[in-house]
Amino acid sequence: MCHVIVTCRSMLWTLLSIVVAFAELIAFMSADWLVGKAKPLGSEETGSGAGGAREPYRPTLGLYGRCTRVSHMQISRRDTLCGPYAENFSEIASGFWQATAIFLAMGIMILCAVAFVSVFTMCVQSIMKKSIFNVCGLLQGIAGLFLILGLILYPAGWGCQKAVSYCGHYAAAYQLGDCSLGWAFYTAIGGTALTFICAVFSAQAEIATSSDKVQEEIEEGKSLICLL
Numbered sequence: 001m002c003h004v005i006v007t008c009r010s011m012l013w014t015l016l017s018i019v020v021a022f023a024e025l026i027a028f029m030s031a032d033w034l035v036g037k038a039k040p041l042g043s044e045e046t047g048s049g050a051g052g053a054r055e056p057y058r059p060t061l062g063l064y065g066r067c068t069r070v071s072h073m074q075i076s077r078r079d080t081l082c083g084p085y086a087e088n089f090s091e092i093a094s095g096f097w098q099a100t101a102i103f104l105a106m107g108i109m110i111l112c113a114v115a116f117v118s119v120f121t122m123c124v125q126s127i128m129k130k131s132i133f134n135v136c137g138l139l140q141g142i143a144g145l146f147l148i149l150g151l152i153l154y155p156a157g158w159g160c161q162k163a164v165s166y167c168g169h170y171a172a173a174y175q176l177g178d179c180s181l182g183w184a185f186y187t188a189i190g191g192t193a194l195t196f197i198c199a200v201f202s203a204q205a206e207i208a209t210s211s212d213k214v215q216e217e218i219e220e221g222k223s224l225i226c227l228l
Helices: 008-029 095-122 132-157 161-167 183-209 212-219
Strands: 004-007 065-069 080-084 224-227
Touching: 004 008, 004 183, 008 095, 008 132, 008 183, 095 132, 095 183, 132 183
Parallel strands: 004 224
Antiparallel strands: 065 080
16 A cells, blocks of 8 residues: 655655755756856947947856857847857867766766655655665765766866966966856855755655654554654
């Protein structure tokens, strides 16, 4: 008989697992890892034909994508064009960024798989007599290690030609030059921290769903068990 068991701790772990997976995926796909040095646009560059210098803008650069403005158009949010600068994996600007992409992709795939499985933990709490929470927590810990490796290797690629063109000649490995870190990098760091929190919290979810009170309600014949 299938028992649907919902507790505060198991539900919180499920929600956090889904949030972490989406946060890391969005960060990976974003072009806002590096915010380049400000590039002023004059009226002659925009083709507006009048007025002085326009407000400067800062292009952004991601692992495989970038966002910039088209110089012959008037300045507005619609002028910002985003897309991949690399048509295939080998065209990613740095070998370190290629390694970063591999480690992040591996971590994200594991997190997405765990997020998918976590939805079904309300009905299935064990697989082959092993707690599904413990297995998922272990996988989240492994994913966190992959994410850490990727984030450590990423700054080593700041000296590549692509990064130098955005950040100036002072850019080098672990030196930003004229660039600043974008929201995607901070999101990836925050997601990595939450990944380890999820891995630890999975044990609490396991304790909550296998408590004596849950067992008592199962023995009473209840198929839907909701506990605070």
